[in-house]
Amino acid sequence: MITLSIDTKTIQVAPDTNVLKAALDNGIHIPHLCYHPDLSISGGCRLCLVEVEGQDQPVLSCGLTAAEGMVIQTQSEQLTELRRGVLDLFISDHPLDCVVCDKAGSCTLQEYAYEYGLKETSYEPTVSSALFQDDNPFFLRDHQYCILCGRCVRVCDEIVGVHAIDFANRGFETNIATPYDGPMIDSTCVFCGNCVQVCPTAALMPVSRLQRGREWDLDRTLSVCGYCGVGCQIEYATKDNAIIYAQAPEHGAANGTFLCTKGRYGWDFATSPERLKQPMLRRDVAHKLGLTEEPWELPETSPLDIRNPNVEQYFVPVDWDTALEFVSSRLSEITESHGPDSIMGLASARCTNEDNYLFQKFMRAVIGTNNIDHCARL
Amino acid sequence: MSREKLDQIAEKEQARQSQFDKRIHCCISTACLSAGAGHTIQTLRDSVEAAPTGDEVEVVQTGCMGLCSRGPLVRVQEKSGEEVYYADVDSECAEELVAKTVSWDQAQAKQQKLSSELQTVRARLETARRKRSLKKHILSPDMPFFTKQVKVVLRDVGYVDPEKLEDYLAHGGYEALHKVLTEMSPEQVCDEMLNSGLRGRGGAGFPTGLKWNFVRREQSDVKYVVVNGDEGDPGAYMDRTVMEDNPHQVLEGMMIAAYAVGANHGYFYIRAEYPIAIDRIRGAIRAARRHGILGKSVLGTDFSYNADVRIGAGAFVCGEETALIHSIEGKRGVPRMRPPYPSTSGLWGKPTVINNVETFASVPAIIKEGADWYAQIGTEKSKGTKVFALAGQLTNTGLIEVPMGITLKEIVYEIGGDVPGDAEFKAAQTGGPSGGCIPNTHMDTPVDYESLQELGSIMGSGGLVIIDSTTSMPEFARFFMDFCVDESCGKCVPCRVGTVQIRTLLDKIIEGRGEPEDLDKLEALCQLVRSTSLCGLGQSAPNPVLSTLRFFRHEYEALIPTNA
Ligand SMILES: Cc1cc2nc3c(=O)[nH]c(=O)nc-3n(C[C@H](O)[C@H](O)[C@H](O)COP(=O)(O)O)c2cc1C
Ligand code: SF4
Ligand code: SF4
Ligand code: SF4
Ligand code: FES
Numbered sequence: 039m040i041t042l043s044i045d046t047k048t049i050q051v052a053p054d055t056n057v058l059k060a061a062l063d064n065g066i067h068i069p070h071l072c073y074h075p076d077l078s079i080s081g082g083c084r085l086c087l088v089e090v091e092g093q094d095q096p097v098l099s100c101g102l103t104a105a106e107g108m109v110i111q112t113q114s115e116q117l118t119e120l121r122r123g124v125l126d127l128f129i130s131d132h133p134l135d136c137v138v139c140d141k142a143g144s145c146t147l148q149e150y151a152y153e154y155g156l157k158e159t160s161y162e163p164t165v166s167s168a169l170f171q172d173d174n175p176f177f178l179r180d181h182q183y184c185i186l187c188g189r190c191v192r193v194c195d196e197i198v199g200v201h202a203i204d205f206a207n208r209g210f211e212t213n214i215a216t217p218y219d220g221p222m223i224d225s226t227c228v229f230c231g232n233c234v235q236v237c238p239t240a241a242l243m244p245v246s247r248l249q250r251g252r253e254w255d256l257d258r259t260l261s262v263c264g265y266c267g268v269g270c271q272i273e274y275a276t277k278d279n280a281i282i283y284a285q286a287p288e289h290g291a292a293n294g295t296f297l298c299t300k301g302r303y304g305w306d307f308a309t310s311p312e313r314l315k316q317p318m319l320r321r322d323v324a325h326k327l328g329l330t331e332e333p334w335e336l337p338e339t340s341p342l343d344i345r346n347p348n349v350e351q352y353f354v355p356v357d358w359d360t361a362l363e364f365v366s367s368r369l370s371e372i373t374e375s376h377g378p379d380s381i382m383g384l385a386s387a388r389c390t391n392e393d394n395y396l397f398q399k400f401m402r403a404v405i406g407t408n409n410i411d412h413c414a415r416l
Numbered sequence: 417m418s419r420e421k422l423d424q425i426a427e428k429e430q431a432r433q434s435q436f437d438k439r440i441h442c443c444i445s446t447a448c449l450s451a452g453a454g455h456t457i458q459t460l461r462d463s464v465e466a467a468p469t470g471d472e473v474e475v476v477q478t479g480c481m482g483l484c485s486r487g488p489l490v491r492v493q494e495k496s497g498e499e500v501y502y503a504d505v506d507s508e509c510a511e512e513l514v515a516k517t518v519s520w521d522q523a524q525a526k527q528q529k530l531s532s533e534l535q536t537v538r539a540r541l542e543t544a545r546r547k548r549s550l551k552k553h554i555l556s557p558d559m560p561f562f563t564k565q566v567k568v569v570l571r572d573v574g575y576v577d578p579e580k581l582e583d584y585l586a587h588g589g590y591e592a593l594h595k596v597l598t599e600m601s602p603e604q605v606c607d608e609m610l611n612s613g614l615r616g617r618g619g620a621g622f623p624t625g626l627k628w629n630f631v632r633r634e635q636s637d638v639k640y641v642v643v644n645g646d647e648g649d650p651g652a653y654m655d656r657t658v659m660e661d662n663p664h665q666v667l668e669g670m671m672i673a674a675y676a677v678g679a680n681h682g683y684f685y686i687r688a689e690y691p692i693a694i695d696r697i698r699g700a701i702r703a704a705r706r707h708g709i710l711g712k713s714v715l716g717t718d719f720s721y722n723a724d725v726r727i728g729a730g731a732f733v734c735g736e737e738t739a740l741i742h743s744i745e746g747k748r749g750v751p752r753m754r755p756p757y758p759s760t761s762g763l764w765g766k767p768t769v770i771n772n773v774e775t776f777a778s779v780p781a782i783i784k785e786g787a788d789w790y791a792q793i794g795t796e797k798s799k800g801t802k803v804f805a806l807a808g809q810l811t812n813t814g815l816i817e818v819p820m821g822i823t824l825k826e827i828v829y830e831i832g833g834d835v836p837g838d839a840e841f842k843a844a845q846t847g848g849p850s851g852g853c854i855p856n857t858h859m860d861t862p863v864d865y866e867s868l869q870e871l872g873s874i875m876g877s878g879g880l881v882i883i884d885s886t887t888s889m890p891e892f893a894r895f896f897m898d899f900c901v902d903e904s905c906g907k908c909v910p911c912r913v914g915t916v917q918i919r920t921l922l923d924k925i926i927e928g929r930g931e932p933e934d935l936d937k938l939e940a941l942c943q944l945v946r947s948t949s950l951c952g953l954g955q956s957a958p959n960p961v962l963s964t965l966r967f968f969r970h971e972y973e974a975l976i977p978t979n980a
Contacts, residue, residue: 081753082908084948095947101753123944127913160937161917186906205748205906208731210916212906 042108051104058086058099068112069150072187073100080188084124088112122154130159131166141240143253167213173221176303177234184241190233202227231302235285244283251277263301267390317361318353382409418716426585437472441491445480448487456488459507463514466537468525479661481574484814501555515544560830561812566819568801569777573661581703584664592783593668597717605676611787613799618772619877621865630759631677634767641674641682642770648732649848652879654803655773659693663700669776674721687728732903736951737770750905751951794820798864808882811836825859839884847876849896850956852963872963889968893960894922900957911954914945930976
């Protein structure tokens with residue numbers, strides 16, 4: 039471990055830790071826009087300057103490796119002046135329409151402008167790119183808010199491994215683009231939305247949250263994504279009991295700060311009228327079991343082929359015991375009459391590893407067949 | 417191929433050259449070519465062929481002779497070594513020159529049957545013999561333009577045929593490489609560089625021996641050497657000239673570096689706008705490979721080395737070493753934070769030496785003549801010579817090589833021959849868009865790294881623009897700011913946005929809309945961009961504005977309505 043001092047606080051960190059991380063992990067805040075703990079270092083935002091004892095010039099803390107005995111100051115008049123100057127340049131190329139911005143309250147640039155008391159830019163406001171791209175149903179790209187921190191580019195390349203976007207053009211004309219600036223759908227993008235999550239500004243926004251409330255209007259519920267066995271932690275932002283958007287929480291045990299497209303955007307089932315909330319038995323079976331009065335005939339077309347929101351026309355809700363009792367008795371009957379190999383099991387990726395293990399054990403040891411497969415192989 | 421074989425080639429070439437009574441060198445470097453050197457050399461060749469004693473004269477294509485503003489330049493070299501320079505040699509002048517250079521003694525005349533075209537040329541030569549205009553074209557060898565220069569890097573430039581390895585060998589080429597491979601340890605080579613005091617000619621002036629030592633001491637199975645031939649400073653063409661006009665000299669310097677640091681592979685990074693340099697370097701690499709100078713067993717020793725060319729797409733920032741590395745790696749050419757420096761983690765994460773073309777081109781002479789010889793040229797802290805592309809409002813402009821420590825005054829009034837017309841010398845800009853201007857009140861300043869820095873400028877890579885009294889300094893500064901706005905890579909905000917805002921302020925002031933507080937605002941913004949930008953481009957972009965503000969503030973003030 040390496041011991042250093044930041045703002046008179048003595049801190050121990052692992053070797054090769056950068057000073058910005060060392061500070062943040064220890065509750066000392068240094069402003070930063072391009073740094074993200076899970077991404078490579080960029081050094082482009084120039085905000086994380088600190089003073090290092092023994093060095094004349096301020097140094098970027100994100101690019102500074104902590105060394106034994108280092109003495110760091112994160113606040114000083116000089117640093118405030120420089121950070122203020124840099125922020126002033128940032129906001130000269132950014133619409134200051136926070137009063138109507140959906141990101142207000144969770145925008146990092148706004149937070150720093152507030153912290154450093156920048157009501158307006160002292161330069162000639164000049165927005166570099168007015169490009170507005172809403173070419174997909176999941177997120178939109180509003181370039182006038184983009185501060186070119188490059189987090190989206192790095193997350194897409196380094197974490198998602200897709201590299202659908204990168205910097206295009208140079209200097210003041212730089213913007214984030216897909217190859218040849220084609221529509222998102224024609225790029226290699228998998229719409230995981232991790233770029234949206236790491237974006238500090240309103241340049242990348244989930245479509246679902248537009249004009250549906252700002253950060254302080256939303257409630258947050260921590261949950262586990264139901265889509266697969268990985269068990270990513272997920273945070274639902276809701277208002278009046280409706281989901282506004284989903285994102286990864288700060289430190290999910292399985293997923294860190296990232297999610298895939300299903301967890302992030304595929305939550306409309308939660309409030310869908312089609313959603314099944316309890317087991318159901320087909321009407322003819324239920325009648326045979328004496329659960330319903332009226333007899334019922336299976337129509338020509340299989341109910342599985344009919345996409346009908348009114349499932350109750352075909353099915354009767356039952357309790358779990360009844361449902362399980364029925365399944366187990368039918369399995370026993372079929373095993374006895376046709377042999378165990380007349381049954382096959384198809385496991386689901388939505389179950390955990392443990393569930394899947396138990397399922398194949400059940401098929402082999404209880405039913406007595408090796409006919410078992412998994413949907414992930416289909 | 418062994419050293420002996422190369423010596424034989426060199427001797428054969430020297431013998432071939434000494435057959436000729438006279439050799440006519442014609443510069444075919446870019447500046448002369450654009451002044452019509454293509455026609456000149458063709459006329460020289462035809463005329464020599466048609467002349468009665470033409471086989472005693474050889475016409476040689478060479479590189480830059482320096483006085484580019486007077487091109488096409490031609491030099492006649494006698495067997496005795498005596499030389500005469502001719503300026504502005506158009507076809508007509510070339511005929512007269514040949515007519516007066518060859519002997520018309522019938523006894524020596526060769527027996528030949530002239531084709532009808534050559535008969536016409538012969539007839540023209542007969543007429544040209546009687547003309548009297550050649551004198552006007554002669555440049556006096558006593559011109560300060562020539563006498564004030566000290567040629568180390570450019571010594572053979574303008575003499576050797578850049579497309580002939582034999583000619584380079586005949587001029588002592590690859591002797592230095594052979595010397596280090598057979599007589600010196602890598603450590604000794606690095607020490608020799610340290611002792612010579614050679615500092616990087618790419619702009620920053622970092623001691624070359626120190627850099628090589630860093631890389632030499634790194635433990636790594638693979639190391640690289642990179643020649644920085646990106647030369648983005650507008651108007652500068654020192655590196656292009658050396659690569660075009662004596663490519664083997666750069667290759668030799670690079671190979672000596674490779675041996676010194678333990679590298680077996682290297683790259684020339686050359687901007688795409690330099691197609692001739694690319695061709696010549698590639699040609700040099702091919703010729704060197706054919707002759708066993710490059711490859712598995714260099715000059716018969718157990719040192720192996722290979723070099724390749726990588727072409728840059730012409731972004732100024734790709735001259736910055738980390739951006740250059742990204743560009744060679746096939747990534748977007750943007751700088752990254754240092755450390756780690758390329759000497760520890762460079763190309764593909766391996767220890768890498770990156771030096772400027774001129775730095776490498778200085779190396780063979782240092783090895784051959786010795787560090788002490790080199791260190792006696794120049795000043796205490798800036799040793800050796802520096803090549804400048806002298807441009808702007810001067811009588812003589814072109815490529816010059818001067819000892820470090822020469823004063824600006826000597827360059828402007830003696831080498832440059834003063835500002836033409838009624839105007840006066842006002843300031844000199846060194847370092848291009850990254851540098852600053854030095855006003856005429858400081859013209860006794862010695863040109864060395866420290867003195868220029870004290871004045872708020874930099875040595876830079878060799879751009880030297882002379883400004884006369886008719887030029888407006890705020891507009892001059894805006895020209896360079898425009899350049900930086902265009903060339904900023906956009907990675908960091910002070911440079912991406914700051915340069916645009918500096919230009920906006922300059923526009924406002926120049927267009928007469930300035931307010932009194934704008935000058936302080938401009939200065940503060942320049943300081944901010946300088947102290948917070950990521951790479952040298954942004955850090956130095958404000959220099960032209962800051963230095964004109966420092967020395968010519970009154971010109972800015974005069975533009976502000978309330979002060980006017
Ligand atoms: C914006 C920028 C442009 C540069 N362009 C060049 C260039 O064109 N040629 C060059 O040799 N060095 C250039 N440099 C300097 C290089 O980064 C590097 O310091 C140099 O190649 C090292 O070689 P030297 O030690 O021989 O000077 C540039 C630096 C910056 C910041
Ligand atoms: S949604 Fe995912 S794949 Fe698409 S650009 Fe963003 S990070 Fe890359
Ligand atoms: S879109 Fe967002 S994350 Fe990407 S560069 Fe712009 S501000 Fe940064
Ligand atoms: S200073 Fe300019 S050129 Fe250098 S990294 Fe920053 S934006 Fe790019
Ligand atoms: S966080 Fe260090 S430069 Fe952006």
